[in-house]
Amino acid sequence: MIAVPARPFAYPLAPEGRTALVVIDMQRDFIEPGGFGASLGNDVTLLHTAIAPIVSLLAAWRARGWPVLHTRECHRPDLSDCPPAKRGRGEPLLRIGDPGPMGRLLVAGEPGADIIPALAPAPGEWVIDKPGKGMFWGTCAPEGLHARLQAAGITHLLFTGVTTEVCVQTSMREANDRGYTCLIVQDATESYFPAFKRATLETIVAQGGIVGWCAPSAAVLAALAPA
Numbered sequence: 001m002i003a004v005p006a007r008p009f010a011y012p013l014a015p016e017g018r019t020a021l022v023v024i025d026m027q028r029d030f031i032e033p034g035g036f037g038a039s040l041g042n043d044v045t046l047l048h049t050a051i052a053p054i055v056s057l058l059a060a061w062r063a064r065g066w067p068v069l070h071t072r073e074c075h076r077p078d079l080s081d082c083p084p085a086k087r088g089r090g091e092p093l094l095r096i097g098d099p100g101p102m103g104r105l106l107v108a109g110e111p112g113a114d115i116i117p118a119l120a121p122a123p124g125e126w127v128i129d130k131p132g133k134g135m136f137w138g139t140c141a142p143e144g145l146h147a148r149l150q151a152a153g154i155t156h157l158l159f160t161g162v163t164t165e166v167c168v169q170t171s172m173r174e175a176n177d178r179g180y181t182c183l184i185v186q187d188a189t190e191s192y193f194p195a196f197k198r199a200t201l202e203t204i205v206a207q208g209g210i211v212g213w214c215a216p217s218a219a220v221l222a223a224l225a226p227a
C-alpha cells in the first residue's frame, strides 16, 4: 500500500491497478453556459477550478496504466429512464430533454452530455452513463458496476468531479456501502455552492472517516513513485 497523507489519517492507496480514478460528470451540461447546470440558475464558472487537478491525476493514472472511470449523468432519448419526479422538479429555465444550445439537456448522444474536451476519455477507459446521481444505480446492465469492478480487481476508488455534494457524494457513499476504500480529492471536485462543498468534505472525514478519506491532489501525486 502507498500511504497518502489525508484526513482523518493516512489513506492506504492500493497499487498495481487496484485503485481506480473516478471522474464524475465533467460534462459540458454542468461546466459550460447553456447546459443543465446553468438552466437551474447556477454560475458554472465555479466548477472550473477542478479541471486542472483532474488533468494532473489523469496523467498520473494513464502513465501507470491504472484504471480510469468517467461517468456521465444522462438519459435515453425517449426519457424512459428519467422519472417524472426528476424531470418535473422546480422551475428551471429548461427541463431535462428540452432543446438548448448544446442539444437536448442531459440526453445521451447530445453535445451537452459529452465530457469536456480537456478531460476527454482515452481509449480503454470506462465511460459509464448513469440516469441517477449515484454511479451504481441503473448502470452497467446486466451485471452492474459493482460486479464489473470486482471482476477487474478494483478495491479502492479516488473520487473527483462535480458536483461535490450531489453526484460525487452519492457515488462515494454507494461505493463505501459496497466495501470500497474511498478518497475524495478536495481540489479536484467542485460545487456551485462553496459552503455545500466544505460541509460535504467535513461530513466525509468526520467520525473517523465515516464515508472515507479526503486529500489534495498534490498529496496523492507526491505519494506516487515516479511512473
Ligand code: C5J
Pocket (backbone or CB within 6 Å): 024, 025, 030, 073, 162, 163, 164, 166, 167, 168
Ligand atoms: C447534479 C451532478 N448536480 N452531477 N448532478 O444534478 O452532481
